[in-house]
Amino acid sequence: MAIHHLLSLTDLSRQEIEALFELTSLLKKRKVRVSQPLAGKTLGLVFQKPSVRTRLSFEIGMYQLGGQCAYLGPEDLGQGQRESAKDMARVLSRYVNGIAARTFAHRDVVELAQWATVPVINGLSDTHHPCQALADLFTILEHFGSLKSLKVAYVGDGNNVCHSLMHGCALLGVPLAVATPRQFPPEPAVVEEARLAAKRSGGALTVATDPKAAVAGASVIYTDVWVSMGQQRPKAQLKAFGPFQVNKTLTALADTRHVVMHCLPAHRGVEITDDVLDSPHSVVYDQAENRLHIQKAILLWLLRGARAK
Numbered sequence: 001m002a003i004h005h006l007l008s009l010t011d012l013s014r015q016e017i018e019a020l021f022e023l024t025s026l027l028k029k030r031k032v033r034v035s036q037p038l039a040g041k042t043l044g045l046v047f048q049k050p051s052v053r054t055r056l057s058f059e060i061g062m063y064q065l066g067g068q069c070a071y072l073g074p075e076d077l078g079q080g081q082r083e084s085a086k087d088m089a090r091v092l093s094r095y096v097n098g099i100a101a102r103t104f105a106h107r108d109v110v111e112l113a114q115w116a117t118v119p120v121i122n123g124l125s126d127t128h129h130p131c132q133a134l135a136d137l138f139t140i141l142e143h144f145g146s147l148k149s150l151k152v153a154y155v156g157d158g159n160n161v162c163h164s165l166m167h168g169c170a171l172l173g174v175p176l177a178v179a180t181p182r183q184f185p186p187e188p189a190v191v192e193e194a195r196l197a198a199k200r201s202g203g204a205l206t207v208a209t210d211p212k213a214a215v216a217g218a219s220v221i222y223t224d225v226w227v228s229m230g231q232q233r234p235k236a237q238l239k240a241f242g243p244f245q246v247n248k249t250l251t252a253l254a255d256t257r258h259v260v261m262h263c264l265p266a267h268r269g270v271e272i273t274d275d276v277l278d279s280p281h282s283v284v285y286d287q288a289e290n291r292l293h294i295q296k297a298i299l300l301w302l303l304r305g306a307r308a309k
Contacts, residue, residue: 005113005120006298007106008128009167010193014201017171021138023297024290036066041303044096045071046088046112047123048103053264054123054131057291058100061299070096089115098303101125119302126160126228127187131298132263133164135290137172139283140220142290143259147174153218153254155179155211155244156271158186161224161263166190166205170197175204179214181240211244218254221246222261223271246272251281259283 005011012020043062045055050073059069077083089112092099098119101109106127113120122130141147152169154162158180166186169176176198178186185191191207198205208214215221223246227233246260260276262284268274277284 004302005116006130006302007109007113007120007122009130009133009164009171010197011130012171014171014173017134017137017168020134020294020297020301021141023300024138024293025142027296027300028290028293037300038062038065038067038097038303041067041097042095043067043069043299043303044092044099045069045123046077046092046099046101046103047071047073048077048101048108049124050074051102051123053288053291054100054102057131057295058123058299061292061296065296065299067097067299067303085111086115088112089120090117093117098299121298121302124160127163127190128167129160129164129263130167131291131295132161133168134298135287135294136165136222136261136263137168137174138294139261139287139290140174140259142286143283144219147172150174150219151217151255152176152220152222153179153214154222155214155246155250156223156241157181157184157226157228159224159228162186163190165222166194167197170194170203170205171201173198173201173203176206177214177218178205178207179209179211179244180207181244182209183237183240211250212253215250215253219258220261221251221254221258224263225265225267226271241271244271246276248273248275251276261287264288 062069085108093116099116100121100123101112102123103109103125106125109122109125122128152174154165163186194205226241260282262272266272
């Protein structure tokens with residue numbers, strides 16, 4: 001294996017992502033004839049934040065592959081106050097075959113990976129959401145049959161989902177237009193990483209503040225919540241997001257065959273309207289389902305004999 005941890009999509013090459021997509025497609029179509037390939041293996045779930053899709057997709061994925069999960073939630077972890085990430089990583093490495101972490105600070109999952117002797121998967125941090133972006137890009141590929149000649153538009157908060165989508169599109173050569181309020185852009189370091197990757201892959205990345213320009217002619221319109229879990233923003237700040245709502249007026253600027261994406265949970269009537277989220281253009285539930293399939297591929301790839309250095 002070329003990697004042992006998946007902390008951000010920069011841990012993967014274009015070829016590795018494409019290989020994961022191939023495996024995901026085979027798993028989803030049940031064309032991989034393996035009998036409980038992860039039998040006897042256990043995945044530790046270290047979750048500082050509660051979760052629905054991330055937890056279920058890992059737990060069900062491990063079960064379907066013959067393994068099992070051991071869940072440690074916020075009440076068990078004490079938000080890092082009971083035990084250091086270093087000690088937890090060392091102890092869990094003696095119990096489990098892999099760790100999936102859902103943390104507030106990205107440094108926490110990085111520290112787990114630094115001290116773990118088993119693969120660590122970032123199930124979400126405040127900076128990156130790689131499993132989500134892989135499921136998103138697989139969903140786009142599944143819907144259009146190819147990632148070529150597509151324009152993806154992301155509108156809203158320059159958050160962890162935005163960061164991972166930038167990395168994924170850049171690695172795969174997919175043009176991406178990001179539009180965020182001036183006060184809430186993606187992190188400059190992530191933008192620079194993505195621009196360099198896009199230059200190598202033949203893709204393109206634009207980051208601006210005009211949602212209409214970003215969506216114009218787009219094949220994919222993607223949005224996320226304006227206030228992520230654990231964040232607090234005054235109502236005065238949220239006013240800046242008003243023009244970024246994904247509604248019928250905004251989507252009318254996109255390609256007629258466009259799809260609308262949201263990683264869920266959605267605040268209906270806030271960042272996206274009901275008539276868009278529930279429209280025939282919406283593929284949000286395909287995205288949610290594909291979290292299971294992509295994570296099964298990741299689990300097979302990392303846990304079937306792979307070990308961290």
